[in-house]
Amino acid sequence: MTAAVRPDAGVKLDGTAVYGTDLDVPGMLWAAFVPAPMAHGRIRSLDLRGARALPGVTVIGPEDLPRLLGPGDRDLERPLFASGEITYRNQPLGLVAAPSALEARAAVAAVRVEVEPLPIVADLESVFPEWPGSSADASPHVAGHVRARHGNVESEFATADRVVSETYRTASVHQVALEPHACVAEIRGETWYVRTSTQSPFGVREDAAALLGVPEASIVVDGTWVGGGFGGKGSSFLEPYALLMARATGRPVRLALTYAEEFRLGRTTLPAVVRMDTAVTGGQIRARRVRLLLDVGNSLPGRDFATGYSIGFLLGPYRTVSFEVEGYAVRTHKPPFGPHRAPFAPQCAFVVESHLDHVARELNLDPEEFRHRHLWREGDSTALGQKVGPFGLALAFEKAQATARQWRTEAPPGHGVGIGCGFWSTSTGAGGEVRLRLGPQRLVVLEGEREIGSGSVLAGLSAVAVRVTGLPRDRISIEYGSTAEAPFDSGVYGSRTLGALGRAIEEAVVRLRRTLAERLGARGQAELSVERGEIYAEAGERRAALTVLLTEEERASGGVVADGRHFAPGGTIDERRVVAGSFYPYTDFTGAAHVAEVAVDPATGAVRVVRYAAFQDAGTVVDPGAAQAQVEGGVAMGLGTALTEEAIWSDEGRLVNDGLLDYRIPTLGEIPPISVEFIEGFAGAGPFGAKGLGEPPIVPVPATVALATRAACGAHATELPLSAERVARALKLL
Amino acid sequence: MTSHLHLTVNGRAVDLADVPAPERLLDTLRWRLGFKGTKEGCRSGDCGACTVLVDGRSCLSCLTLTHEVEGGAVTTIEVGPEDALVARVREAFEKAGALQCGYCTPGFVMAVAGLLRERGTAAPREEFLEGLGGNLCRCTGYSAIVRAVDALRTEVP
């Protein structure tokens, strides 16, 4: 096995890497939010005088915004502070800044707010105790409504051999990056400048501009090292507030969340209820009905994307002749729904796999053969009419079956082996650019994405550059630049980095090599190599040290420059199948099939994963060490979603387990040995056919664990997580 | 009330005046002394990101009053190559690729170094792995960290 080679290992192992939480600027003030004291209410008064009276304290409330905000267009649907109605607990009502953290907390405590309580909509059940009828999309509690259909659903259900109906519930899970959100903002002349821990510096710039009413060009975002993102740092959060306070005080301002605030304010996956109805005739799935109620917290009506996006994962990766889906994004008094790693897809795969396994068992069919038979192959049509591209899931599934067969012969009593699979679509198509500079000694790739940890930037892009230039790794540097220095990139999310920036590097290198060939008086692209410590270019009959081919100016500025960009629109769906709302095509079809052996304690219901195997459809593996690391990390995170992670909200809209003791992510002792195999050859959208690997590994994990648990003890889980207590109930121990 | 405090940090004597009694070792290290390598995570003793060594033993610096380690020898991730044990742990982590975002890494390195110092490499593997149950990692899934620990245990001490 190849260990990941990490150029950032040194600074992370000697304590010199600076993260958002480490930023320390002379004269810095410490800022903190004034939190709403209840989940729903009307603000009668907000008295900031007590806080303002404290020495060195500045307070910004809603009334101060007009003089601080810029004159440009602003997103008025997203006010920075709640000023009339509070719609989730701890919603920011204002912001204080003080010379120290302690004094900032004291200032927050000195704020007096009077709120008239309003009824709290805490969960899905309080909005829709039963499945909503056809007029539900008019409800003020509905942020989005999607509906699609195809084929003869009613008649298929009416004439089916058998209809199997089930309801599933999945819990809210949190990203739990170890580093809480943190940033430091300053006003430098005309520039609003912020250093922040983020997955998307350009995204922060765009969003801050929209919230502050200033042009993007006057905002500079400089990303620090990031202590984990997983979707939670994918868009702006604290930055606009810190910038505003920097403007108000003329001082640098640090705004960071405590870990309790991370949980309480976190925008993440929220609870869901899914109803699945499947009509089977002659051993074939003839029609499916899927109904989804997705809690989206305080999400804005009309801006929900989650529901339409998620429904696709409830339909795939299985061939569906006729179907009807309906999804409601339901507003509750919680912070808004936000992206997690492969947002909501692991929950969808859990539902789909558990349900189809159950359907097969009800019909006395082999559950694995049943699923395998219906899996998408390339050229099949998704439920929404998009052609499935190169897709290695069927092969991954077959390999999983072989492993499962082997493990079953070895498994002791009380153990069970199960297979789960799923798919993901990476966001490779979102825009990204790079600027390459080739000098006599090295190639520098300037790009606007920070290495957030996965290795996709420093290892993955490095590996791509090696392949397309032929230069050795130690001659290639991937350099991060702020929004003022580097070309645009959408950010690290959707497993897109390797694909998008990899392709951009490919394009830039082609330009570079053509330019050099021209300078050598030849056609085509020059070949690059290293000789006698220097970089050489060769084309046609000629060969020269790079230094000879550079202009005066290039020699002075470090080398010859070439730009590359990648932006690829995704595929298309058949819009005729859409009845309401928006659905989304996929860019890449990335499959994964996993196997788990679990042991279930028959007296307590506790599930322990004994060993695990992951078969990943990877297109082409560009950096084996980094790829392995992503699968190991994704599986571990999936085990948390499967077994222990559940954010519990009270009827008052308060997060009960707002700390790492009672919100349990896996610890070292809970991870089984994980074997990983990559399936190559089903080309994806990235360079050399690579498929992004940041998210796909997490998708099948809860499904795999659930099916292994069923195999071990017969308990059919219809809820996540599979806590010992839930399994005990399913086993009728309680 | 504040008073004089004397510590050794990474081998160097440190004298501090005016450290308030409620101050945590984590904050003294990070904000007063500028040793940002030790990370702030949960601040409630549940994640281990703040782990340092005090007199060679692992310590959750977020849950330790600085005054309570008066006179002690504190080791953080910034310690130089003169600490051969920490250097070995760093090397094992680098070789095994046992880090991704790196935020948990200083705490893990200190926790592993502490365990090695306390138990030696001869202690049972389970004891080591259990001993790391107080350090959370969200990126690596621990597999590479376990490989690093296994490599350390098979080295000649």
Next chain:
Amino acid sequence: MGAFELVTPATAEEAVAALQTLGPGEATPIAGGTNLLFDLDSGRIAPRRVISLRQLPWRTLDWTGDALTIGSTLPLRSLEDDPRVRAKYPGLYEAVRNVGGVALRHRATLGGNLVRASPASDLIPVLLTLDADLDLVGPHGDRRVSVDRFVQASRRTDLRPGELVRSVRLPEARPSAFFWQRVRPANDISQVVVAAAFSPSERSWRVAVGGVAPRSVLLPESAAKLGTGRPTPDAVRRAAESAAERVTFVTDVRASEEYRRQLVGTLLGRAVASTVAAEGFPR
């Protein structure tokens, strides 16, 4: 967390005096601090004075034959590291090594755990089965009180104003066991625990359960059903049923009352089996 003064007395007398000279809630001792600092951060307590016990000579482990006196400020890790504790008091060893993580146990103490008197404490059920006594020092002299009398309810103990726990005395080495049910294999708070011990001198069992309201308790009826030596499987079953009936379990974010009740029987069976297999159990 507000400001406070930190004093570091060198003797028990100074510590008691520092505690006593302020009103209730105004002064509090700190040993490992692993519970106290939470309470300070959350604002549950706001003392003016915190009295560090670190200079007191209470980090001790004193054997008299197989009877053991544990100083109240001895870090739990030191208890865990002692091979004789592991051999002579296996139930205590098992409970101690499961408290939090290693770094926490370098600071956390028995005294602190007892004074916090959490219904979720792993140590209190074990100490109950070992018939542990506490030696207290205070402004009106020393006194001894059993753990059973000392622990009253969550955060409520028999500690009188100005008193400190100096040591915990275990009168007799006992084959013993401790079994827990919780989510994680390590570093977690238990949902429910059962401690069992057999007294070789009295030829009788002790059974205690934790994760119950208002406090961990001994279950003398269950213990009686186990008999005077190695119990039959039927006796264990009856003891387990009795255990489940007698106590009120907690329902909280970690587990429901029902689930905890269900588990007690299983854990009791396991604890009994492990005790029977331990060193010192009469053959």
